[in-house]
Amino acid sequence: MQTLNTHTQSATRKALRLALATAITAGACGFALAQSVTVNNPWARATVAGQKATGVFMQLTSANGARLVGASSPVAGVGEVHEMKLENDVMKMSPLKDGLELPAGKTVELKPGGFHVMLMDLKGPLAKDTTIPVTLVFADAKGVQTKTELTVPVNAMAHGHGGMKQGAMMKQGEMMKQGDMK
Numbered sequence: 001m002q003t004l005n006t007h008t009q010s011a012t013r014k015a016l017r018l019a020l021a022t023a024i025t026a027g028a029c030g031f032a033l034a035q036s037v038t039v040n041n042p043w044a045r046a047t048v049a050g051q052k053a054t055g056v057f058m059q060l061t062s063a064n065g066a067r068l069v070g071a072s073s074p075v076a077g078v079g080e081v082h083e084m085k086l087e088n089d090v091m092k093m094s095p096l097k098d099g100l101e102l103p104a105g106k107t108v109e110l111k112p113g114g115f116h117v118m119l120m121d122l123k124g125p126l127a128k129d130t131t132i133p134v135t136l137v138f139a140d141a142k143g144v145q146t147k148t149e150l151t152v153p154v155n156a157m158a159h160g161h162g163g164m165k166q167g168a169m170m171k172q173g174e175m176m177k178q179g180d181m182k
């Protein structure tokens with residue numbers, strides 16, 4: 001019994017060391033990819049108390065071509081890559097199953113009314129003039145995934161966009177994601 005116990009502990013320690021080594025390697029890969037996908041002007045939309053979802057927007061430029069396949073943040077239970085488009089006068093948004101295509105050398109804009117990172121199950125309101133950590137997951141042509149960590153400022157709205165229009169779209173987003181608006 002004693003022998004078995006010691007052996008188990010040793011195996012656990014070995015597994016832990018292996019996991020740590022893997023994490024370090026993955027981190028190094030993420031950094032390499034972070035160099036090849038440029039993230040510009042990221043911002044998250046501020047929320048009010050009780051609001052459960054918000055959007056994160058930015059411009060992405062991939063040097064070699066990639067896809068944005070996932071997103072997460074400690075402030076949200078769920079993160080997804082969404083597209084939003086007008087269908088029969090109704091704004092509809094849905095997750096992109098295969099992620100957002102980032103053609104080599106072309107800047108793809110995530111903006112209100114279009115592609116966005118959706119943060120859902122927010123754990124609390126996102127106050128203007130604060131920042132939130134956001135992790136983006138990219139996949140290369142071979143499907144190899146890497147992560148990029150961002151510090152994203154929280155703003156009421158983007159520069160150069162109409163407040164009214166955005167307000168209307170946020171309402172739509174809330175209705176779709178919350179389904180319990182009073």
Ligand SMILES: [Cu+2]
Pocket residue numbers: 082083093094116117118173
């Ligand atoms: Cu969305």
